[in-house]
Every structure is written in C-alpha cells, then in structure tokens.
Amino acid sequence: xxxxxxxxxxxxxxxxxxxxxxxxxxxxxxxxxxxxxxxxxxxxxxxxxxxxxxxxxxxxxxxxxxxxxxxxxxxxxxxxxxxxxxxxxxxxxxxxxxxxxxxxxxxxxxxxxxxxxxxxxxxxxxxxxxxxxxxxxxxxxxxxxxxxxxxxxxxxxxxxxxxxxxxxxxxxxxxxxxxxxxxxxxxxxxxxxxxxxxxxxxxxxxxxxxxxxxxxxxxxxxxxxxxxxxxxxxxxxxxxxxxxxxxxxxxxxxxxxxxxxxxxxxxxxxxxxxxxxxxxxxxxxxxxx
Amino acid sequence: xxxxxxxxxxxxxxxxxxxxxxxxxxxxxxxxxxxxxxxxxxxxxxxxxxxxxxxxxxxxxxxxxxxxxxxxxxxxxxxxxxxxxxxxxxxxxxxxxxxxxxxxxxxxxxxxxxxxxxx
Amino acid sequence: xxxxxxxxxxxxxxxxxxxxxxxxxxxxxxxxxxxxxxxxxxxxxxxxxxxxxxxxxxxxxxxxxxxxxxxxxxxxxxxxxxxxxxxxxxxxxxxxxxxxxxxxxxxxxxxxxxxxxxxxxxxxxxxxxxxxxxxxxxxxxxxxxxxxxxxxxxxxxxxxxxxxxxxxxxxxxxxxxxxxxxxxxxxxxxxxxxxxxxxxxxxxxxxxxxxxxxxxxxxxxxxxxxxxxxxxxxxxxxxxxxxxxxxxxxxxxxxxxxxxxxxxxxxxxxxxxxxxxxxxxxxxxxxxxxxxxxxxxxxx
Numbered sequence: 120x121x122x123x124x125x126x127x128x129x130x131x132x133x134x135x136x137x138x139x140x141x142x143x144x145x146x147x148x149x150x151x152x153x154x155x156x157x158x159x160x161x162x163x164x165x166x167x168x169x170x171x172x173x174x175x176x177x178x179x180x181x182x183x184x185x186x187x188x189x190x191x192x193x194x195x196x197x198x199x200x201x202x203x204x205x206x207x208x209x210x211x212x213x214x215x216x217x218x219x220x221x222x223x224x225x226x227x228x229x230x231x232x233x234x235x236x237x238x239x240x241x242x243x244x245x246x247x248x249x250x251x252x253x254x255x256x257x258x259x260x261x262x263x264x265x266x267x268x269x270x271x272x273x274x275x276x277x278x279x280x281x282x283x284x285x286x287x288x289x290x291x292x293x294x295x296x297x298x299x300x301x302x303x304x305x306x307x308x309x310x311x312x313x314x315x316x317x318x319x320x321x322x323x324x325x326x327x328x329x330x331x332x333x334x335x336x337x338x339x340x341x342x343x344x345x346x347x348x349x350x351x352x353x354x355x356x357x358x359x360x361x362x363x364x365x366x367x368x369x370x371x372x373x374x375x376x377x378x379x380x381x382x383x384x385x386x387x388x389x390x391x392x393x394x395x396x397x398x399x400x401x402x403x404x405x406x407x408x
Numbered sequence: 409x410x411x412x413x414x415x416x417x418x419x420x421x422x423x424x425x426x427x428x429x430x431x432x433x434x435x436x437x438x439x440x441x442x443x444x445x446x447x448x449x450x451x452x453x454x455x456x457x458x459x460x461x462x463x464x465x466x467x468x469x470x471x472x473x474x475x476x477x478x479x480x481x482x483x484x485x486x487x488x489x490x491x492x493x494x495x496x497x498x499x500x501x502x503x504x505x506x507x508x509x510x511x512x513x514x515x516x517x518x519x520x521x522x523x524x525x526x527x
Numbered sequence: 528x529x530x531x532x533x534x535x536x537x538x539x540x541x542x543x544x545x546x547x548x549x550x551x552x553x554x555x556x557x558x559x560x561x562x563x564x565x566x567x568x569x570x571x572x573x574x575x576x577x578x579x580x581x582x583x584x585x586x587x588x589x590x591x592x593x594x595x596x597x598x599x600x601x602x603x604x605x606x607x608x609x610x611x612x613x614x615x616x617x618x619x620x621x622x623x624x625x626x627x628x629x630x631x632x633x634x635x636x637x638x639x640x641x642x643x644x645x646x647x648x649x650x651x652x653x654x655x656x657x658x659x660x661x662x663x664x665x666x667x668x669x670x671x672x673x674x675x676x677x678x679x680x681x682x683x684x685x686x687x688x689x690x691x692x693x694x695x696x697x698x699x700x701x702x703x704x705x706x707x708x709x710x711x712x713x714x715x716x717x718x719x720x721x722x723x724x725x726x727x728x729x730x731x732x733x734x735x736x737x738x739x740x741x742x743x744x745x746x747x748x749x750x751x752x753x754x755x756x757x758x759x760x761x762x763x764x765x766x767x768x769x770x771x772x773x774x775x776x777x778x779x780x781x782x783x784x785x786x787x788x789x790x791x792x793x794x795x796x797x798x799x800x801x802x803x804x805x806x807x808x809x810x811x812x813x814x815x816x817x818x819x820x821x822x823x824x825x826x827x
Contacts, residue, residue: 129538160708160738162734201457203457205461207467207486212489217456220612221613221635226610226639261708261738263709293673294675296707316573320570326673327673368759375728375732426693
C-alpha cells in the first residue's frame with residue numbers, strides 16, 4: 120500500500136504527519152518505508168535519523184555535439200522543445216539547465232554527431248532508521264531547476280517501493296514535483312491548517328488528487344488556530360476529515376527541536392495505526408471512511 | 409558594418425529598449441550609410457530561450473554588433489559563439505547610440521550582465 | 528528600478544504575511560518606493576487573500592504541450608514507447624496511448640514515429656492576472672492543478688510586473704516568492720537586487736534556510752535574513768544568528784509568534800494594517816525599515 124502525504128500550502132505539517140505515520144506503522148510490525156520526495160527542501164531525515172549507507176547520483180543525459188561531424192543543419196535545434204540546443208554560425212550551443220534529457224536531438228541528427236553525457240542534477244540517499252524504517256530521500260543540487268527527474272528516480276528504488284507500506288512525503292504545491300510524488304499512490308492524506316491560506320491551497324491540492332484519480336482525506340493540523348473554512352469546505356465537497364492535531368505549544372516546540380510527533384505525544388501512535396486500518400478498509404470496500 | 413539596437417517602438421529617435429531577448433523591435437543600422445530599418449523581434453513571444461533566438465535572427469540579418477541594456481547568460485553565450493560583439497548602454501535613442509558606437513564610447517561587455525530567463 | 532524577492536526555503540515560515548505587511552507599509556504616505564507587487568507562488572497564490580485586489584486584466588497561460596497518438600494512423604510499431612524516457616506511453620491490446628500527466632512534452636515520439644501518427648497538443652496551464660489593490664498594482668497567477676511549467680508562469684508574472692514598473696516609473700517590484708529552491712524559485716530570484724529570507728528557528732526551518740541561502744549565493748543575489756516566530760525555539764534562533772555572524776549575512780530583525788497574524792489573515796488584511804501595534808506588526812516594521820535602507824544602500 121502506498122500512502123502519500125501532501126498539502127497545497129507549505130508548512131502545514133506534511134513531514135510531521137509522514138514521519139509519525141511511518142513510525143506508528145513500523146511498530147505494527149509491517150515493513151515500512153518513508154520516501155522523502157521533497158527534494159528541494161528535504162526534512163524527514165531530521166525526525167527519522169536514518170543511517171545513510173546508499174547513495175546514487177541522479178543524472179540527466181544532455182547532448183554533446185561532435186563539432187567535426189556536425190554540418191550545422193539545425194535539425195537538433197528544430198526538434199528541441201525546450202530551446203536547450205541552438206545552432207548559430209555553423210556551431211552548436213547546448214544550455215544544460217534547459218535540457219530535459221529527452222534524447223530527441225540525439226535521435227534526429229542525420230550525421231549522428233550527438234552523443235549523450237551525464238549532467239548531475241542531484242543525489243539519492245537511503246538507509247535504515249533505528250526503528251527499522253527503510254528511508255530514502257532525494258536532494259536536488261543547488262541551482263538546478265528540475266526536481267522531477269530526482270523524484271522520479273527516487274521512486275524507482277526497489278527496496279523502498281517494495282515495502283508493505285510506503286509512506287511518501289511530498290513537496291508543497293500543486294505542480295509537477297507534487298504530481299510526480301503522488302503518482303501511483305493508493306491514497307493521499309492532505310494536511311492543512313484551518314486558515315484562509317490553508318483552505319485556498321487545499322482546494323488546489325484536492326484538485327490534483329482528482330486529476331490523478333486517487334482517493335484522499337484531510338488531516339487538520341494546528342486545529343484551533345484559525346477558522347472553520349476548511350471544515351465547511353470538506354463537508355461541501357465530501358472529503359473525510361481523518362484527524363485533527365491541535366495547536367499546542369508543546370507540539371510546536373517538540374517539532375522545532377527535531378523531535379517526532381510520537382515522541383512528544385505518544386498517544387498519536389495508536390491514532391495513526393487506527394487511521395491506517397481505516398484507510399485500508401475504505402480502499403477495499405470502495406467507500407469513504 | 410551592420411549593428412542592431414534593441415527598441416520598444418521601432419523608432420530611431422525615441423529611447424531605446426534596455427531588454428534584449430524580448431524587445432519589440434531591433435533597429436538594424438548600416439554604420440557606413442546610417443540607413444536603418446526596424447525589424448520586429450521574432451523572439452518576442454518565444455516560449456523560452458528568447459535570447460538565443462533573438463541572436464539567431466540577428467546573425468541571419470548580418471548583424472556584427474548589438475547594443476542593449478543587459479544580456480542574459482544564454483543570450484551572451486550565443487552572441488559570443490556567433491562572433492557578434494555585445495555593447496551596453498544605460499540610456500539613449502538609437503541615433504545617439506549609433507553615434508556613441510562610431511565614436512568608440514560605448515561599453516563592450518565580456519560576460520553576461522543581466523538576469524537569466526530560465527524558460 | 529529595484530526588485531526585492533521574499534523567500535524562505537521551507538514553506539509556511541511567513542513569506543506572504545511579511546510580503547503583505549511590506550506592501551501595506553510601502554503604500555503609506557512618505558514610503559520610500561513606489562511599488563508594484565508580484566505573487567510568484569503560482570501553485571498556491573495567497574497574497575491576494577490579504578490584499579483583496581480587483582482583477583483588471585486576465586490572460587490565459589498556455590504552458591507546454593503533450594503528445595497525442597492518432598490511433599487511425601498508428602501501426603502499433605511501439606517505437607514511441609521505446610524512445611519515451613518519461614514512461615508516458617503505454618499499450619493495451621495494441622492500442623498505444625500517451626499519459627498526459629507523465630508526458631514531458633519533449634516530442635521525441637513525434638519525430639520518431641514512422642507514420643507521423645503523433646502530434647503535440649498545447650495545454651492550457653493557468654491564468655495570470657493584473658489587479659489593482661489598495662496597496663498598488665498586483666500581478667498574480669493561478670496554475671491549473673497538476674500542470675507543468677510553473678516556473679514559466681512565474682517568469683511571466685514577474686515580466687509583466689517589471690514591464691509596468693518600467694513603463695510607469697515605479698521604483699520597486701516586490702516579489703512574494705514560492706517555497707523550495709527549484710525552478711519556480713529560480714525564476715522568482717532571477718533579476719532580483721535583494722532577497723529577504725524569512726527563516727523560522729525550527730530544525731526544518733534552519734535546514735531549509737541554508738539551502739535557499741546557497742541558492743541566492745549561486746545566483747549572485749544579496750540576501751538578508753529575518754527570523755519569524757523567533758520566540759518559539761530560542762536555540763534555533765541563536766543558531767541562525769550565529770550562522771549569520773559567521774557568514775557575514777545581515778540579520779535584519781526577529782518577529783515574534785503572534786496569533787494576530789492569523790487573525791488579520793482571516794480578516795483579509797496585512798497584520799500591520801489590521802493591528803499596527805501588535806508585537807508582530809512592530810517587529811515587521813523594524814525589519815521593513817532595515818530592508819528599505821539596504822535597498823537604498825545598494826543604489827550608492
């Protein structure tokens with residue numbers, strides 16, 4: 120079972136929920152993995168403290184043109200949808216940061232003058248946490264624009280994706296890094312805060328789950344800090360509110376220190392375990408919770 | 409020689425455009441005869457890579473030097489590859505900038521000076 | 528004309544609340560700069576919720592394209608699936624289809640298809656708006672959920688803001704940035720004279736502050752740091768202050784955790800307008816003064 124934790128707005132508590140969820144489930148004797156797909160700003164490792172022993176570079180293959188064979192025909196530049204290769208004055212120029220690594224230019228070159236060389240985008244890191252949770256994260260290199268190839272490769276790590284329960288910590292927002300993180304999940308938990316910003320962005324995030332056709336439910340974090348907008352919206356649209364985590368100084372302080380929610384509030388262990396069972400039941404019966 | 413000056417309204421006597429990749433027009437001038445024409449910039453609405461595309465257009469028009477406010481890194485690299493010399497100015501009409509170019513008082517740049525448009 | 532971008536790395540540190548307060552302070556009489564506002568967080572554009580603008584102009588944003596296979600001309604040769612590097616082509620009962628969500632828009636399949644059975648279809652990816660508000664003109668956008676090219680939409684919003692600023696002699700473009708460090712942030716940072724990083728003193732907040740700082744450094748943009756919710760974890764605040772001292776980064780203020788920020792959000796106003804004497808408002812005003820000074824110092 121793959122359960123992804125998402126939100127529209129940043130800072131609502133995705134990582135807090137994802138790490139607590141993974142910990143609670145691993146204590147049920149399932150094999151659990153926690154996959155941190157927020158490759159721009161990965162934080163789950165702070166709370167899970169894995170011992171990292173697996174490392175893999177993430178590369179995109181970018182074109183390298185053999186100037187001797189190149190006739191300056193310009194076909195490569197014509198087919199490139201991203202303006203990453205330009206032919207001028209009989210010479211070709213590649214702009215690596217624009218290249219998506221699709222290989223199209225390499226395929227079309229009539230002189231076969233293009234070969235591909237790896238361009239590093241980031242790195243994948245993996246290992247086990249002290250509690251036996253299989254952990255994996257992707258880290259996008261500073262200055263690299265494209266998160267998606269890093270997330271995509273992370274989600275192909277077999278030992279992570281083979282666990283009985285895969286918990287995916289996704290980045291905030293509603294665009295392509297989020298979509299890449301959520302694809303293939305069986306269920307999505309949307310974490311929100313009960314404020315106008317939280318509600319506005321929740322709508323966006325919920326639309327993403329609809330586009331992907333994956334069932335979703337909501338966890339309200341910092342309950343009490345704002346208004347009832349999220350509650351009203353959930354009722355209108357028919358999304359289940361799975362859990363409420365109250366606004367409590369103790370929780371905020373604990374998370375600030377890098378402690379997991381279960382450390383600060385041990386009773387949440389059974390709440391998350393119950394939640395898992397409910398999600399499992401709802402998915403097999405096809406009903407809401 | 410033929411040079412190009414970025415322009416917003418395609419006129420010779422109004423303030424030039426400080427933008428390169430997405431200016432509306434290029435004023436193409438023959439420095440020997442001072443004959444000029446305004447050509448619309450085909451890269452204006454380009455989805456991405458406007459700078460390099462503008463350079464390709466200018467190169468195909470026989471331009472050997474350009475004058476604008478700033479060049480993004482990709483535009484600059486493309487200019488260099490095409491052996492087109494890049495100049496910058498803070499203010500001026502194309503006519504004034506032509507004079508400045510002819511009298512050698514314009515600043516030639518040797519690296520990108522402006523923001524990079526990532527897409 | 529200057530550009531100030533507000534960033535954080537981690538989401539939820541208070542960028543938009545600070546940006547809104549800055550917009551408010553810049554709209555007062557005797558404010559040092561005539562300002563155009565831009566919300567560069569196109570996935571989750573919240574600035575409008577507290578600035579309450581009226582939309583004057585709306586334009587469609589066509590992001591990229593996705594491939595579509597014409598089954599009439601398809602010979603089921605499978606070459607498209609072979610060349611696709613994004614796992615976007617699947618086959619069932621000899622019928623090949625492209626998953627528009629997985630499709631990267633590279634068109635490699637289009638050029639390799641021996642029957643010319645594939646074409647690229649443009650995608651409506653969102654909208655951008657030019658609005659008027661009490662605090663000045665605001666450019667913002669909405670990305671259609673699950674669409675790509677949010678970085679391009681950010682670039683578009685900023686370009687429009689800059690164009691207006693240049694055309695109508697505004698002095699400053701204030702950009703409310705997105706979280707993270709990838710292409711939307713890079714687009715937001717590009718061309719900025721100064722970045723204000725709103726950090727929070729939590730373990731995650733400090734970690735991500737480092738990442739966004741490295742990013743501004745990478746792009747050669749000067750950065751200032753302020754700490755929001757500074758009193759929730761003093762250890763974290765001290766760590767950030769120490770780091771700033773060591774790395775010679777200017778710390779321009781500390782803003783306490785203040786529920787008035789949320790209350791003002793609920794009332795659709797910047798906190799400095801809703802409750803000017805609240806602790807957060809007073810602290811933000813100090814941060815704002817320092818940032819304005821820093822922008823002026825750059826002009827010298």
